[in-house]
Amino acid sequence: MRARTIGLMASFIVAASLTGLLAGPAEVALPQNYQATFNNYLDVDRYDRKRVRKMYVNRAAHDAAKAGGDLPDGTVLIMEDHDAKTDADGNLVVGPDGRLIALEPVKHVFVMEKNSAWSTDNGNWDYAWYQGDGSPRPDAKYAGCFSCHANRAERDFTFTYWKFVSDQQK
């Protein structure tokens, strides 16, 4: 390939990345070892889906987050989906704490990351979907992540974390 073509392709890739066309795992990596290093700020019991969703945030962003403000550049939020325990009839089982019981292994890992280099149309956020084993979800589509999370633009595009920070009055 001629050098000029390679140069053009490289600038296209940079432009695509800046405008958010490179959604998904190409931009948003799955953080290694997040279960040990991130803060598990919330668990959501989804009776309708028979799932437990564990929410995590990276500690540096959590330390810097302030109630009512935009979340810090570099915030990484993870939603980890587990099947919830059911009895032999398929009814959900509740633990002694009144909460649903998360089964292993992890089913899905949804990641959203904020990077000031990415499109401001989406509040600098981009999204990726990984399988429980850490590999990218092969048939993932990302338009839905952007459009549904845009419903929470006033909470910096998050459903749970911005509210969590505000409720803590950090």
Ligand code: HEC
């Ligand atoms: C139809 C709406 C909808 C779509 C589409 C959607 N989400 Fe969400 N997302 C939610 C809701 C609602 C929550 C809060 C958890 C709950 O109630 O289940 C959430 C929570 C999250 C969280 C935890 C942080 C937060 O905002 O609370 C992440 C990370 C996340 N979603 C990533 C993704 C990714 C990646 C995709 C696309 C593959 C996606 N979401 C698509 C509605 C959506």
